[in-house]
Amino acid sequence: MSDAPRPKEPPVPPQRVETARQSLLEELRRGAATARALGVAVGMREKEVLAHLEHIERSLSARGEKLQVVPAACLGCGYVFEDRRAFARPSRCPRCRGERIEAPRFGIHNTD
Numbered sequence: 001m002s003d004a005p006r007p008k009e010p011p012v013p014p015q016r017v018e019t020a021r022q023s024l025l026e027e028l029r030r031g032a033a034t035a036r037a038l039g040v041a042v043g044m045r046e047k048e049v050l051a052h053l054e055h056i057e058r059s060l061s062a063r064g065e066k067l068q069v070v071p072a073a074c075l076g077c078g079y080v081f082e083d084r085r086a087f088a089r090p091s092r093c094p095r096c097r098g099e100r101i102e103a104p105r106f107g108i109h110n111t112d
């Protein structure tokens with residue numbers, strides 16, 4: 001329990017957030033793509049895409065849909081980051097220490 005004041009949310013109009021998320025959802029339905037590619041398609045920074053993805057993953061299950069994540073993979077040794085829960089691209093391979101990592105890709109998988 002803490003009495004520390006919560007940090008103030010930045011004053012982003014909710015409507016704009018909804019619109020951005022909507023265009024991101026449309027891109028996700030087109031097929032799996034990296035956060036960077038999604039960002040280019042909808043005019044967002046990669047970091048913003050990743051933040052939206054976390055929210056999208058939670059809200060999709062209510063509609064019988066699922067965020068599909070193609071895990072990141074090491075281009076050096078082929079190691080696949082299967083267990084990784086974070087959406088951001090890992091910076092280094094735990095097996096070969098290589099830094100050439102293929103970013104994870106995201107799409108929407110309809111479970112119906």
Ligand SMILES: [Zn+2]
Binds near residue numbers: 075076
């Ligand atoms: Zn590796």
